[in-house]
Amino acid sequence: MKMKLTTLALGALMAAGPVMADLVFPSLSYRTGPYAAGGIPFADGYADYFTMLNERDGGIGGEPIRLVECETGYNTEKGVECYESTKGEGALVYQPLSTGITYQLIPKATADGIPIHTMGYGRTSAANGNVFSNVFNYPANYWNGASGVVNYLLESNGGDINGKKIALVYHNSAYGKEPIRTLEELSKKHGFELKALPVDHPGQEQKSQWLQIRRDRPDYVVIWGWGVMNQVAVQEAANIRFPMENFIGVWWSGAEHDVLSAGDAANGYKAITFHNVGSDFPVFDDIKKHVVDAGKAAGAGDQVGTVLYNRGLYAAMLAAEAVKTAQDMHGVTDITPQQMRDGMEALEITEEKMAALGMPNFGPSFKVSCENHGGPGLVGVNQWDAASKTWSLISDFKPTDGEVIGALVAEDSGAYAAENKIEPNC
């Protein structure tokens, strides 16, 4: 009897314990709630790339991949719950997909030794690897985005935007306020006049802000929005007949659904980006063959090639490449989260590597280091064509203002290190 009980208890323990044989990637997705329209394509892209690797290559380095999806509804509390409930599965890296969740997970994941990748969102100063040992925000962060906008405007104006008026319409939240400091510094440097116009969540009503823009007649409007705020802003800009080619958004304001509801009036609207758009890349042939046509797509298969699907796919590709780097570094295929962190810190993405993956010019070339977890912050610009209902990359991925951003990163991360008594990591 005792033997039987022991065997049962052991069996139960084994069943309840984590399965360590797979490479586990949690996906903190939001397929429901007010931001589902943005969450679904990202989650689909992230999942489909891993499914393709499993089906085509048998995983990474012979190790099968297991995706563990957990619904956050873009809610910070639920996001933390998802982290707590999935970390025991052997999670290699988290993509929190929300700045709020990221802030909560930074201390937890650091203590647990699990890396976090916040691509184009999260805590910007986490680019300082000396302070944030387990957080990575390559290839670009919010401040690169703000600088990328200004660089593009400089380029469009022969290098001189002195005296130009730029209005920033931003989501009145920690996320929306992120670019203000950088833009203020850049306005001092380049002599443009900055006017910040906050929009309260959710942003369904923006008449006051756009009447003010109509009165002030700025040369350019920059938007830092999310969710319904984006669609309303594009519509309101069209309503006051603001020239769309002078209206430029951050990458979270530059998906298909942000412009489609405004119809032809949205033609010419721009958004900065750190990855390419469309499905004209060889990798999509494999996605179609091994995932969509095989009936293994994460969603309905109707998001392939959309901006946010590509972003999810790109995030998965970067995670997979970090796994390969970690496997090479440590000489094992079944890596641990700590080894994954090492792989992310030594990650190098070159154009040759991207081409070999079937993703030529899909994103910028960059190299991560112990000190710099954010990469060089190369940013490009997309433009919307309302007739063909497509985004196109209209510039190369170009450097941003490292001088201004570097100083801000050092200041913010230094304050965090002092507050939390963090010793330099490198």
Place this chain on the structure above:
Amino acid sequence: MPDSLLFGTEVVLNGLMAGVLYALVALGFVLIYKASGIFNYAQGVMALFAAMTLYGIMVGQVPFAHLINAIFGTHIHHFGWEVPAIIAIVLTIAVMVLFAWLVQQYIFRHLVGQEPIILFMATIGLAYFLEGVADLMWGSEIKALDVGLPQGGSFWIEENTQWMGMGNENFYGFFLDQLDLIATVIAAVLVIALVAFSQYTKQGRAMRAVADDHQAALSVGINLNFIWVLVWSVAGFVALVAGIVWGSKSGVQFSLSLIALKALPVLMLGGFTSIPGAIVGGLIIGVGEKLFEFAIGPLVGGATENWFAYVLALLFLVFRPQGLFGDKIIERV
């Protein structure tokens, strides 16, 4: 005319238009509260559900397609036809009537005589349930709703008001959104129709009788179930109108359900039981929040509209707890 006066006038006009949009949402709350004493938390979600259903019918979308495909391994999404907007609106009204019947039959019929807080809790549950059903039925993607309502600033108004600037280079004529103007007309017609319905039709009078005292109404042979289904149907129709107007502005998406937040200060100010109160309350909130943002917003960093609407409503409550047009609260001891 000085700049500030011109721009202030423009802000007031746009505030009035915004107020009408808020009132459209508030009307649905008032109808149900007036007839059944239920504060319907699900009114915003009803607007979302109605607009999603309208879009789905217009483009010939198969309801529950994702669920059907997941269960049966099929790949159906559309019927392959499109339905003209006017027919789709009629069909959507039929869906909202069916919804009203289901709500009455399966929820509120069993809660007759319960405390108001219980009824309120039931509507919270209904809101979350309906949100999930709407997602499952029509999908979460943003839908570009086009029922033929015009959008964009009115050129005619701009051109014909430019003279008011008297040569002022900064003034380009008043900006008024055509959609807002249409919404104002729709709201006016809706209010007149609702008042006429409640004053001059048998069902309307029965509705008022139930609102006054449902036990007395029952004693004279009024079918309470029918009246409550009728009230929920009318509220569903108002939700559809609000969904069309707001959905045309931003696309039909989940956030549409949050427009209920805009109706709360309107209700606090106008009273929960008055249709004219919803309209006047909407206009006061619309103008008040826009003017405050225009005059004070720049001094305090902007984004004052959301909280100022509530402050304004609370100020009114200090002097008239029942709202501007609400029934006077009399407690006999």
